[in-house]
Amino acid sequence: MTQDPTLVERVEYISINDSQPEEPGPVVPHERQIVDQVIAIWKEDPTTENLGVPKLHAIVKQKHPNWTVSEKRVKQLLKKFGLLSSQEQYTYAKDIKSELTPDIELPPKVQVVMTSKRGKCLYAKKPISKDELIWSEAPLFFVPPLANVHLVEHGSACANCGKLLQQTEMKTVLKGLDCDVCAEVWCSIKCKQMDAQLHGTLKHNVFNPSLKKPKIVDSNAFLELQEYCLKESWNALYAITLIYANMLLDKSGVKQKQFNAMARVSQDVRYKALDSGGGSFDNMNGGALFVQEQQETLWKEGYEKFLRVFPKDPISYKEFLLFMGTYNINNLDSSVFLTQSHLNHNCDPNTTVDTASDRISGLKVYAKRDIKEGEELTTTYVNPSHTLYQRQRELRVNWGFICTCNKCKSDAKESERRKSSSSSKKQDAKDIRNMLKETKKQVGDGEIELEIPHDNSTERRKSVRFDETVVAVSN
Numbered sequence: 001m002t003q004d005p006t007l008v009e010r011v012e013y014i015s016i017n018d019s020q021p022e023e024p025g026p027v028v029p030h031e032r033q034i035v036d037q038v039i040a041i042w043k044e045d046p047t048t049e050n051l052g053v054p055k056l057h058a059i060v061k062q063k064h065p066n067w068t069v070s071e072k073r074v075k076q077l078l079k080k081f082g083l084l085s086s087q088e089q090y091t092y093a094k095d096i097k098s099e100l101t102p103d104i105e106l107p108p109k110v111q112v113v114m115t116s117k118r119g120k121c122l123y124a125k126k127p128i129s130k131d132e133l134i135w136s137e138a139p140l141f142f143v144p145p146l147a148n149v150h151l152v153e154h155g156s157a158c159a160n161c162g163k164l165l166q167q168t169e170m171k172t173v174l175k176g177l178d179c180d181v182c183a184e185v186w187c188s189i190k191c192k193q194m195d196a197q198l199h200g201t202l203k204h205n206v207f208n209p210s211l212k213k214p215k216i217v218d219s220n221a222f223l224e225l226q227e228y229c230l231k232e233s234w235n236a237l238y239a240i241t242l243i244y245a246n247m248l249l250d251k252s253g254v255k256q257k258q259f260n261a262m263a264r265v266s267q268d269v270r271y272k273a274l275d276s277g278g279g280s281f282d283n284m285n286g287g288a289l290f291v292q293e294q295q296e297t298l299w300k301e302g303y304e305k306f307l308r309v310f311p312k313d314p315i316s317y318k319e320f321l322l323f324m325g326t327y328n329i330n331n332l333d334s335s336v337f338l339t340q341s342h343l344n345h346n347c348d349p350n351t352t353v354d355t356a357s358d359r360i361s362g363l364k365v366y367a368k369r370d371i372k373e374g375e376e377l378t379t380t381y382v383n384p385s386h387t388l389y390q391r392q393r394e395l396r397v398n399w400g401f402i403c404t405c406n407k408c409k410s411d412a413k414e415s416e417r418r419k420s421s422s423s424s425k426k427q428d429a430k431d432i433r434n435m436l437k438e439t440k441k442q443v444g445d446g447e448i449e450l451e452i453p454h455d456n457s458t459e460r461r462k463s464v465r466f467d468e469t470v471v472a473v474s475n
């Protein structure tokens with residue numbers, strides 16, 4: 001008996017994909033349309049990430065019957081954009097440099113070890129028991145939520161921590177917790193004290209270069225930059241501006257030295273990983289691949305605005321990109337923590353990092369299980385419940401390395417095992433299809449519907465991959 005392969009393929013794909021309205025006339029799609037479509041297919045159903053090029057091509061054709069695109073072209077494009085899973089992937093871990101941190105006070109059971117391959121690592125000096133608090137720390141640089149900036153300006157959120165203030169609370173806080181110069185208020189004495197110097201520096205300085213001692217910040221330029229960051233949803237630019245102001249206010253210079261000793265990498269080096277691995281990760285650009293030239297224009301625009309905020313202390317464009325890249329790989333919930341930034345990644349980490357809900361109180365690091373003396377302390381940079389493929393890509397794009405932890409190794413084995421078992425299931429489905437076709441032939445009319453048995457094991461999983469904050473890279 002001969003099979004009709006097109007029929008078999010059609011039946012199979014119709015059952016797993018939403019059909020789309022027919023598009024008129026044949027078109028030759030642009031390469032970015034094809035790549036975006038493949039990424040959209042993966043996003044819709046992560047199980048399709050394991051499919052080979054012929055099947056992906058078939059799904060693309062099914063979604064766009066009018067597209068003139070060969071399997072060969074799909075393959076070439078996936079290769080060009082570094083999206084073939086078998087392909088050698090661009091990494092930049094080798095470009096990340098770090099130094100031993102000056103003036104750091106380490107928790108009693110923890111020591112820093114400098115390694116050639118993975119930079120600074122934290123190790124347990126003594127055994128640590130499950131659930132034990134290993135350390136707590138306040139942020140080295142606190143960065144409030146950019147989204148609350150307008151609420152802060154109207155006195156509806158704390159000028160330091162960004163906490164939203166209730167009406168009744170606002171009346172009480174006005175007792176000494178408001179700014180004498182502008183409309184901003186703080187939620188507590190603690191916040192007011194913490195913020196006093198930075199607030200005045202950023203918000204109340206009219207820059208006058210003819211003054212004997214010109215101020216370090218031009219407040220008008222800062223307010224303009226703040227608006228710009230909001231408009232572009234550019235959290236990293238906002239953050240490094242606040243951090244740089246903080247550094248300049250720190251007369252000892254220690255904070256700057258500590259930041260500069262962190263794992264350092266330039267944003268343009270990170271961007272290459274994004275460009276080679278499906279730019280659609282990028283929330284900021286709405287799912288379209290953002291071309292390098294556009295990205296550079298944006299960086300330069302941001303750099304100009306940054307320079308205007310600090311007329312006395314300019315940095316070079318190269319330093320600016322380094323600043324941004326370093327911030328992006330080291331921040332946690334926007335803020336930067338000194339000891340925590342030493343923790344390396346593992347998809348099955350032995351610590352849990354708890355950040356306080358009020359944001360400014362800092363974080364607490366607990367042992368997730370018993371930790372032996374001499375064991376490395378690890379955290380996870382990505383959501384451990386994501387699939388192997390998602391984690392690998394997030395880690396490669398955002399932190400520049402390919403994870404080879406035990407969880408990744410065992411997940412890879414598991415996925416191999418599933419692949420071979422799913423091909424045997426496919427064989428079963430094929431046998432049933434043949435049987436149905438045979439029956440149909442015997443009955444001799446079209447009344448019997450060809451139905452593929454539903455396979456519960458491949459039920460569509462909710463995809464979180466592109467919706468979550470991997471945004472760091474975009475900034």
Ligand SMILES: [Zn+2]
Nearest residue numbers: 158161187191
């Ligand atoms: Zn506050």
Ligand SMILES: [Zn+2]
Nearest residue numbers: 179181182184
């Ligand atoms: Zn003020």
Ligand SMILES: [Zn+2]
Nearest residue numbers: 347403405408
């Ligand atoms: Zn891993």
